Amino acid sequence: xxxxxxxxxxxxxxxxxxxxxxxxxxxxxxxxxxxxxxxxxxxxxxxxxxxxxxxxxxxxxxxxxxxxxxxxxxxxxxxxxxxxxxxxxxxxxxxxxxxxxxxxxxxxxxxxxxxxxxxxxxxxxxxxxxxxxxxxxxxxxxxxxxxxxxxxxxxxxxxxxxxxxxxxxxxxxxxxxxxxxxxxxxxxxxxxxxxxxxxxxxxxxxxxxxxxxxxxxxxxxxxxxxxxxxxxxxxxxxxxxxxxxxxxxxxxxxxxxxxxxxxxxxxxxxxxxxxxxxxxxxxxxxxxxxxxxxxxxxxxxxxxxxxxxxxxxxxxxxxxxxxxxxxxxxxxxxxxxxxxxxxxxxxxxxxxxxxxxxxxxxxxxxxxxxxxxxxxxxxxxxxxxxxxxxxxxxxxxxxxxxxxxxxxxxxxxxxxxxxxxxxxxxxxxxxxxxxxxxxxxxxxxxxxxxxxxxxxxxxxxxxxxxxxxxxxxxxxxxxxxxxxxxxxxxxxxxxxxxxxxxxxxxxxxxxxxxxxxxxxxxxxxxxxxx
Amino acid sequence: xxxxxxxxxxxxxxxxxxxxxxxxxxxxxxxxxxxxxxxxxxxxxxxxxxxxxxxxxxxxxxxxxxxxxxxxxxxxxxxxxxxxxxxxxxxxxxxxxxxxxxxxxxxxxxxxxxxxxxxxxxxxxxxxx
Numbered sequence: 139x140x141x142x143x144x145x146x147x148x149x150x151x152x153x154x155x156x157x158x159x160x161x162x163x164x165x166x167x168x169x170x171x172x173x174x175x176x177x178x179x180x181x182x183x184x185x186x187x188x189x190x191x192x193x194x195x196x197x198x199x200x201x202x203x204x205x206x207x208x209x210x211x212x213x214x215x216x217x218x219x220x221x222x223x224x225x226x227x228x229x230x231x232x233x234x235x236x237x238x239x240x241x242x243x244x245x246x247x248x249x250x251x252x253x254x255x256x257x258x259x260x261x262x263x264x265x266x267x268x269x270x271x272x273x274x275x276x277x278x279x280x281x282x283x284x285x286x287x288x289x290x291x292x293x294x295x296x297x298x299x300x301x302x303x304x305x306x307x308x309x310x311x312x313x314x315x316x317x318x319x320x321x322x323x324x325x326x327x328x329x330x331x332x333x334x335x336x337x338x339x340x341x342x343x344x345x346x347x348x349x350x351x352x353x354x355x356x357x358x359x360x361x362x363x364x365x366x367x368x369x370x371x372x373x374x375x376x377x378x379x380x381x382x383x384x385x386x387x388x389x390x391x392x393x394x395x396x397x398x399x400x401x402x403x404x405x406x407x408x409x410x411x412x413x414x415x416x417x418x419x420x421x422x423x424x425x426x427x428x429x430x431x432x433x434x435x436x437x438x439x440x441x442x443x444x445x446x447x448x449x450x451x452x453x454x455x456x457x458x459x460x461x462x463x464x465x466x467x468x469x470x471x472x473x474x475x476x477x478x479x480x481x482x483x484x485x486x487x488x489x490x491x492x493x494x495x496x497x498x499x500x501x502x503x504x505x506x507x508x509x510x511x512x513x514x515x516x517x518x519x520x521x522x523x524x525x526x527x528x529x530x531x532x533x534x535x536x537x538x539x540x541x542x543x544x545x546x547x548x549x550x551x552x553x554x555x556x557x558x559x560x561x562x563x564x565x566x567x568x569x570x571x572x573x574x575x576x577x578x579x580x581x582x583x584x585x586x587x588x589x590x591x592x593x594x595x596x597x598x599x600x601x602x603x604x605x606x607x608x609x610x611x612x613x614x615x616x617x618x619x620x621x622x623x624x625x626x627x628x629x630x631x632x633x634x635x636x637x638x639x640x641x642x643x644x645x646x647x648x649x650x651x652x653x654x655x656x657x658x659x660x661x662x663x664x665x666x667x668x
Numbered sequence: 669x670x671x672x673x674x675x676x677x678x679x680x681x682x683x684x685x686x687x688x689x690x691x692x693x694x695x696x697x698x699x700x701x702x703x704x705x706x707x708x709x710x711x712x713x714x715x716x717x718x719x720x721x722x723x724x725x726x727x728x729x730x731x732x733x734x735x736x737x738x739x740x741x742x743x744x745x746x747x748x749x750x751x752x753x754x755x756x757x758x759x760x761x762x763x764x765x766x767x768x769x770x771x772x773x774x775x776x777x778x779x780x781x782x783x784x785x786x787x788x789x790x791x792x793x794x795x796x797x
Contacts, residue, residue: 236734452724455775460686464686
């Protein structure tokens with residue numbers, strides 16, 4: 139709030155009667171009592187000099203009164219017309235003198251007021267005409283009164299103004315405090331530095347960047363406030379940039395990677411500016427705003443996404459290598475006999491399938507994780523799905539002389555599920571069981587219903603190689619393969635991850651695992667009954 | 669004739685088989701290993717003239733295998749050709765990989781493998797090919 143110059147009279151310069159160079163003309167606007175006869179300039183000045191006062195009117199008045207009294211006492215003496223004319227003239231003169239004296243008084247008042255005004259107006263607006271004469275002695279007390287009053291008024295106005303400013307300041311600084319409180323809630327670190335390298339503002343999150351508390355950092359020089367010299371340097375480098383410039387870079391503090399953004403903005407000059415420091419620098423009107431955001435998680439996520447991609451690529455190269463190699467052998471005629479050739483063809487086929495499965499698994503997992511998978515859930519009997527999966531795996535189990543047992547369950551128990559996905563999950567478990575069970579082993583597939591919890595569990599127990607305890611927590615992770623069992627069977631390392639995604643992410647169920655190395659494993663899927 | 673012995677290490681049976689096959693057909697004596705540790709043992713036992721190893725293997729990775737080889741004065745001079753599925757392998761360079769002569773990225777062709785083996789050993793086609 140900029141204080142405005144308050145004039146004692148509320149008229150503006152343009153319409154102010156004191157601005158009018160011609161006294162006579164404005165008289166007519168402001169004197170309701172008497173309308174003096176407009177006299178030419180010279181006459182007015184002469185009249186003023188004469189100091190025509192009310193006293194002047196007394197003489198002709200007395201004279202005419204005397205004539206009137208005389209005519210009452212001796213009517214014959216004043217009977218002639220001459221005496222009447224004289225009387226009239228005398229009365230006219232009385233009126234005239236009265237009028238002039240009134241006018242004159244008014245002029246004097248105006249002169250006095252101009253004087254007062256000129257005294258009051260130190261800055262001396264050029265428009266004020268100079269008083270043509272000093273204040274008449276009779277008006278001096280009035281002038282003094284007026285002047286005192288004006289000074290008091292001025293004082294009051296000044297105080298009012300100051301209070302207004304202070305109020306405005308408190309209001310603004312209240313606002314400033316509010317804003318800072320808001321900034322304290324921002325999780326990004328905010329550090330403001332003025333053109334003189336002093337910390338202008340720092341929010342709570344900025345304590346990561348500082349050596350001291352944000353409150354202590356205020357008005358401290360940047361290099362002293364900030365934790366690391368390199369940080370101070372990077373921020374200071376922005377001083378030389380043009381207004382509006384903004385730079386971002388990665389800045390590591392300890393184990394956390396941060397994104398440091400520094401911008402140069404124009405500062406708001408003004409006494410009631412929020413940043414006290416900046417209010418004083420009117421010459422260098424800029425502020426540096428340093429923001430710091432922890433991007434460790436983003437980087438980790440990006441890294442793990444990058445890892446996933448490179449892992450996938452890596453996994454795909456393996457079947458491709460086999461394919462390329464065996465095809466080349468065949469093309470070069472290096473398969474000596476039909477049996478070898480048949481063997482090579484089969485390898486090519488299985489590796490192709492492996493690559494295709496890998497791609498399918500990856501896509502499915504990626505779709506589920508990104509929520510882009512099309513799920514169509516319907517009431518489905520889990521028992522049916524299990525039966526199907528067992529039927530499909532039966533030939534492979536028989537080829538390994540594995541006893542694949544399946545306990546049929548009533549189809550009455552249903553779950554709300556996407557049929558294909560549920561099938562995929564169950565098939566994965568049964569297939570793993572068969573894969574990782576040596577010849578002559580056993581795989582039991584059961585369905586367990588829990589009426590109390592309203593859940594249904596499909597359990598696949600094998601007498602296979604089992605899983606070491608240390609590996610159990612990682613079994614459902616992407617690409618995880620148990621080292622100890624890598625010779626037992628080929629795997630993409632994604633099957634169980636897909637199962638978990640299907641069961642837990644898509645259907646809100648649970649996967650379970652128990653295992654003992656050398657004895658076997660039991661995997662389970664639990665879903666909610668409808 | 670003195671047929672060079674080549675040790676091939678890879679945890680992928682198919683790849684192991686195809687590389688071994690190609691080299692045997694070219695007249696080399698081939699010893700195979702399915703992980704890094706087996707590879708190290710086989711190297712000590714057979715003292716091959718060249719080692720072909722995969723990068724990612726259980727027990728001992730290809731890189732670690734090379735380090736162990738360098739640590740053994742009798743094995744340090746054996747040239748190694750690294751097979752890797754990675755697009756590039758920046759770690760395989762400089763002093764750390766001084767015994768690694770070549771890096772082949774998967775998928776590679778067996779023909780290429782043979783050529784590199786021959787080039788590294790400084791021989792043309794082995795008689796009997």
